[in-house]
Amino acid sequence: MRRDQHIHYLLHLADDSLILGHRNSEWTGHGPILEQDIALSNISLDLIGQARNLYQYAARLVNRERGMKEKVLPGVKVSGEVSEDTLAYFRDSRDYKNCLLVEQPNGDWGKTVLRQFLFSAFQFLLYDRLKQRDDQQVAAIAEKSIKEVAYHLRWSSEWVIRLGDGTAESHRRMRHALEDLWLFTGELFVAAPYEQELLAEGYGADLSSCRLPWEDTILETLARAGLFPPEDGTSNGSAHTGSAIMTRSRAGGKEGQHTEHLGYLLAEMQFLQRAYPGCEW
Amino acid sequence: MDYRIIEKEVRGLLETVCDPEIPVLSVIDLGIIRKIETETDSVVVALTPTYSGCPALEAIILDVYNTLRKAGYGNVQVRTELSPAWTTDWISEKGKDKLKAFGIAPPLPGQPVCHTRAFHEEEAIPCPRCNSYDTRLISRFGSTPCKALYQCRTCQEPFDYFKCH
Numbered sequence: 001m002r003r004d005q006h007i008h009y010l011l012h013l014a015d016d017s018l019i020l021g022h023r024n025s026e027w028t029g030h031g032p033i034l035e036q037d038i039a040l041s042n043i044s045l046d047l048i049g050q051a052r053n054l055y056q057y058a059a060r061l062v063n064r065e066r067g068m069k070e071k072v073l074p075g076v077k078v079s080g081e082v083s084e085d086t087l088a089y090f091r092d093s094r095d096y097k098n099c100l101l102v103e104q105p106n107g108d109w110g111k112t113v114l115r116q117f118l119f120s121a122f123q124f125l126l127y128d129r130l131k132q133r134d135d136q137q138v139a140a141i142a143e144k145s146i147k148e149v150a151y152h153l154r155w156s157s158e159w160v161i162r163l164g165d166g167t168a169e170s171h172r173r174m175r176h177a178l179e180d181l182w183l184f185t186g187e188l189f190v191a192a193p194y195e196q197e198l199l200a201e202g203y204g205a206d207l208s209s210c211r212l213p214w215e216d217t218i219l220e221t222l223a224r225a226g227l228f229p230p231e232d233g234t235s236n237g238s239a240h241t242g243s244a245i246m247t248r249s250r251a252g253g254k255e256g257q258h259t260e261h262l263g264y265l266l267a268e269m270q271f272l273q274r275a276y277p278g279c280e281w
Numbered sequence: 282m283d284y285r286i287i288e289k290e291v292r293g294l295l296e297t298v299c300d301p302e303i304p305v306l307s308v309i310d311l312g313i314i315r316k317i318e319t320e321t322d323s324v325v326v327a328l329t330p331t332y333s334g335c336p337a338l339e340a341i342i343l344d345v346y347n348t349l350r351k352a353g354y355g356n357v358q359v360r361t362e363l364s365p366a367w368t369t370d371w372i373s374e375k376g377k378d379k380l381k382a383f384g385i386a387p388p389l390p391g392q393p394v395c396h397t398r399a400f401h402e403e404e405a406i407p408c409p410r411c412n413s414y415d416t417r418l419i420s421r422f423g424s425t426p427c428k429a430l431y432q433c434r435t436c437q438e439p440f441d442y443f444k445c446h
């Protein structure tokens with residue numbers, strides 16, 4: 001396995017968790033009611049904790065080999081050893097490998113819980129596969145994290161049902177949220193080059209095997225919520241070729257091509273370390 | 282030098298290190314100490330986090346380190362191990378009793394993984410104050426990652442439940 005591809009993959013997994021964790025944390029102090037503010041903040045903590053474990057592992061691999069830092073982090077102009085903080089705070093948008101779904105703005109509460117649901121349903125399947133794979137450290141992180149993800153999945157499913165099957169207003173908002181977010185779900189199942197390379201050597205997860213069980217989970221919950229996914233061709237075999245939404249289906253985040261939203265998120269998240277590198281509190 | 286004696290002493294010292302968020306539980310009660318390895322003048326403690334993002338972890342690591350240093354151990358290393366993943370089944374019986382006395386309902390045994398299905402019915406959680414099973418879930422997430430918030434319908438008191446994990 002090529003070490004640089006391995007590191008790219010770890011950064012991808014970590015970035016997904018960090019960016020979604022950061023997005024959710026934007027609700028801290030602004031939740032609709034105290035209990036749900038706390039719930040979402042706890043989910044943020046889990047996600048950021050998962051990201052830390054992955055970044056720490058990636059940093060160890062970067063530091064282990066001479067020249068690796070320059071190779072995988074060409075834009076990072078920090079001297080000395082790489083740490084989890086270097087990876088979170090000193091990479092630019094182009095170096096981030098999270099999928100586009102997790103960087104989408106929070107919108108209203110409905111959109112936030114729907115984004116969590118769409119991602120948790122995927123992450124649950126992903127970690128279930130990774131916990132049995134050859135990379136022992138990734139397997140350990142996945143084994144640890146999947147128990148947390150199970151909670152995220154159930155909590156967000158319940159909110160999707162509650163709001164989709166709630167009032168006319170909440171239903172309308174969930175429909176809009178679904179239209180906004182659906183076009184970013186296809187990317188979850190498209191392997192980036194580093195994922196293809198790892199998979200060929202028995203590492204990482206076969207994303208295509210996640211797709212059908214993911215659709216089952218999503219469709220079942222949406223049905224209970226009285227919601228239907230927009231037709232966009234992300235479902236196997238049911239593609240409406242030429243559909244307007246399908247042609248807007250978006251990908252590229254895993255290779256650093258992000259929506260404009262990520263830049264704003266990073267500007268806020270990274271400000272302190274960029275202004276005062278290495279500062280502690 | 283009998284290492285088992287040192288190990289026993291270290292274990293005794295760790296009984297005095299508490300979870301900063303649930304101060305009635307020691308790290309031994311919590312079941313997060315995975316390994317104690319001793320050499321003539323060094324001790325390595327491996328512990329496992331409860332939740333990936335548990336904010337208390339760093340404080341616990343520092344407390345374990347300081348406690349052992351203060352007791353005279355020259356070379357102390359505290360490291361984390363993720364696998365096997367911590368489960369609430371590792372909380373000692375004594376720990377569960379302490380939780381209940383503290384007003385936190387202890388985790389029910391033997392169902393360490395959360396069911397992913399929405400609105401899945403859980404086993405009833407008995408109220409730690411009056412033991413009534415007539416309780417309701419208020420929120421799946423409480424004041425710390427490891428707790429959920431419940432209310433007792435019999436005595437009306439809200440309480441934390443140390444949720445299964």
Ligand SMILES: [Zn+2]
Nearest residue numbers: 408411433436
């Ligand atoms: Zn009661």
